[in-house]
Amino acid sequence: MNSISDDLLSPDFKETPYWWDRSPRARVDPEPMPSEVDVLVVGSGYTGLCAAMVTARGGKHTLVLDQHELGWGCSSRNGGQISTGIKPDFDLLARNHGVEVARQVHLEGIGAVKWIGDFIRAEGLDCDYRVCGRFYGAHTPKHYEKLKQKLSAKPGLEIDAFLVPPENQPNEINSNFYHGGIVQTQFSSVDPAAYHQGLLARAQQSGVQVAGQTQVLRIERAAGHSTFTVSTSRGIVRAAQVVVATNGYTSGITPWHQRRVFPIGSYMIATEDLGDGVAQSLIPNDRMVVDTRRIVVYYRLSPDGRRIIFGGRVSLSETDPRVSAPRLHRHMTTIFPQLREARISHSWMGFVGWTFQYMPHLGCHDGVWYSMGYCGSGVALASYFGTRLGQQVLGQEEGRTVFSDLPFKTRPYYYGKPWFLSASVGWYGFLDRLGI
Numbered sequence: 001m002n003s004i005s006d007d008l009l010s011p012d013f014k015e016t017p018y019w020w021d022r023s024p025r026a027r028v029d030p031e032p033m034p035s036e037v038d039v040l041v042v043g044s045g046y047t048g049l050c051a052a053m054v055t056a057r058g059g060k061h062t063l064v065l066d067q068h069e070l071g072w073g074c075s076s077r078n079g080g081q082i083s084t085g086i087k088p089d090f091d092l093l094a095r096n097h098g099v100e101v102a103r104q105v106h107l108e109g110i111g112a113v114k115w116i117g118d119f120i121r122a123e124g125l126d127c128d129y130r131v132c133g134r135f136y137g138a139h140t141p142k143h144y145e146k147l148k149q150k151l152s153a154k155p156g157l158e159i160d161a162f163l164v165p166p167e168n169q170p171n172e173i174n175s176n177f178y179h180g181g182i183v184q185t186q187f188s189s190v191d192p193a194a195y196h197q198g199l200l201a202r203a204q205q206s207g208v209q210v211a212g213q214t215q216v217l218r219i220e221r222a223a224g225h226s227t228f229t230v231s232t233s234r235g236i237v238r239a240a241q242v243v244v245a246t247n248g249y250t251s252g253i254t255p256w257h258q259r260r261v262f263p264i265g266s267y268m269i270a271t272e273d274l275g276d277g278v279a280q281s282l283i284p285n286d287r288m289v290v291d292t293r294r295i296v297v298y299y300r301l302s303p304d305g306r307r308i309i310f311g312g313r314v315s316l317s318e319t320d321p322r323v324s325a326p327r328l329h330r331h332m333t334t335i336f337p338q339l340r341e342a343r344i345s346h347s348w349m350g351f352v353g354w355t356f357q358y359m360p361h362l363g364c365h366d367g368v369w370y371s372m373g374y375c376g377s378g379v380a381l382a383s384y385f386g387t388r389l390g391q392q393v394l395g396q397e398e399g400r401t402v403f404s405d406l407p408f409k410t411r412p413y414y415y416g417k418p419w420f421l422s423a424s425v426g427w428y429g430f431l432d433r434l435g436i
Contacts, residue, residue: 008326010272010345015321017077018270018302018309018346019193025069025076030211033235037063037209039393040230040239042216042253045075046378047371047386048245049199049208054390055241056207063239064208065232067215070200073249076193077350078379079268079298079311081288082116083134083187084109084159085377087358089150097406104402105359110159112384113186119383120190125198127191128303130286134187135164137178137291140435144180147292151182159184173289174282177335181291189288190379191303199383216253221367228367241393244370245386247378248351252416256365259410261373262418263351267324268311269332270302270346271339280305282336297331308332308339321347352376361408362389362401369393373408 014021039055041048044066056062066072086109093102120129138144144166151161164172166180204210215233219242222229230237244254248263271279279301283289286305290298297312314327325347333340355361355373362371362385371389374381391399413419 008329008344010343012345013343014346015348016346017193017268017348017350018307019076019080019191021346022191023076023193023197025072027069028212030214030234031209033211033214033232033237034061034063034209035236036238037061038239039063039241039243040065040228040237041243041245042066042219043073043245043247043249044070044200044210044212045073045245045247046196046199046382047247047389048243049196049203050383050386051243051245051369051371051390051393052208053199053203053206054387055393056203058390058394058396060241060394062208063237064203064210065214065216066210066212067233068212070210070212071193071196072212074247074266074350074352074378075196075382077268077348078192078266078352079288079300079309080190080192080195080379081134081187081290081298081300081377082113082190082380083184083288083377084113085360085374085381087375087377101402101406105406108402109381110186112380113159113188115384116380117188119387120195120198123198123202125195125202127195127198129188129190129195131186131188132286132288133183133185134288134290135172135181135183135283137173137181137289139178139292141179142435143292147180147182159186161185172283172285172287174284174338175335178291183287187288189286189300189303192379195379219253219368242368243389243393244368245372245389247353247372247374247382250353250372250416254368254370255415257370257372258416259414260361260408261353261355262414262416262421264313264354264376264418264421265318265349266311266352266376267314267319267321267328267349268309268347269325269328269344270309271307271332271342272345273306274308274339274342275306278306279308282308282338297335299332299335307345308336308342321349324349352378356409356411357406359406360385360403361406362392363404363408364392365408
């Protein structure tokens with residue numbers, strides 16, 4: 001096992017997200033618990049807060065509970081990259097669900113990217129949101145040709161993009177690691193924890209009651225009863241409607257959901273302040289960056305342009321930030337040899353929620369509403385589908401989405417512990433090393 005060496009650390013090194021320096025997770029004494037509510041939301045991330053805002057503004061007494069500090073999970077830990085997040089390509093979706101469903105799925109993903117920008121502006125959220133575009137780097141020349149083909153294959157179902165031939169790559173990234181790529185111009189960036197703080201403030205202003213450090217223990221509905229009894233670490237609450245918004249932190253309190261979404265740890269580091277112009281010289285147009293490898297890395301400039309924020313998957317099984325930090329540093333310096341002497345100021349991780357269909361799902365099962373499984377692209381999708389879910393709880397037609405009709409499948413022998421993950425990561429890493 002690799003351990004982190006002192007010469008790799010900045011003097012102020014922290015094992016907490018870089019974003020928490022600006023927006024720390026507040027540990028406050030929760031308010032007294034109500035005995036009854038109209039809507040009880042489990043999970044205080046983007047999904048839960050967006051759903052709660054809608055129901056509270058619709059006149060429903062809404063309570064949001066979280067077993068940790070509010071927004072403690074991936075909503076304040078992610079990389080702040082905003083994209084469509086629809087993993088399956090059009091042809092695969094068309095084979096599995098039909099051409100029209102495939103079209104609607106991709107259009108809705110594209111719509112979510114525009115929606116979140118409109119939403120942030122309408123709510124006046126101070127979170128360093130900007131439309132900066134994303135560079136999608138080709139790991140091999142064959143990958144570049146595939147990207148080139150993809151760009152022309154479905155012009156009506158792709159985000160606006162342009163090709164970056166290898167000779168033009170220095171305009172986008174100061175690295176020889178890739179073999180060209182594409183720039184998806186409508187993708188954007190945000191400070192994820194500041195965005196969450198803004199959502200939380202708007203939710204509370206809308207009348208949402210929130211309580212952190214409150215663990216949900218059981219969700220029950222007696223036969224013949226329309227209301228739920230929710231047992232928590234601070235007492236019992238009766239709720240007319242329950243929303244589960246736990247994504248990568250879904251647990252056995254809702255076993256049906258737990259069997260359909262599995263947690264994958266994603267790990268991140270932030271470099272120390274690199275000084276004036278150094279980080280910007282590496283990514284001159286302030287793009288988000290990902291690449292075509294199956295075990296993807298993702299990185300960007302910090303909002304002030306003085307650091308690199310770098311993330312990815314660095315082990316077969318889950319580990320901790322002190323082990324992941326040097327591994328991520330090696331990945332980063334393979335792409336940017338210029339950063340070999342750059343020290344790490346922050347190292348952290350969080351769990352993203354993945355599904356067996358590589359797509360999010362939302363709807364209602366046994367009377368419990370849910371939205372989850374954003375597959376690592378939850379900034380736009382969790383906010384968008386959380387809003388749609390809140391509209392569905394209110395019975396509003398605009399909450400309807402093609403994702404509500406997609407089957408939410410599990411796999412045999414999966415009950416919440418992803419025993420298959422190590423083998424999958426190992427195999428995908430092997431294929432990446434071969435350039436396949």
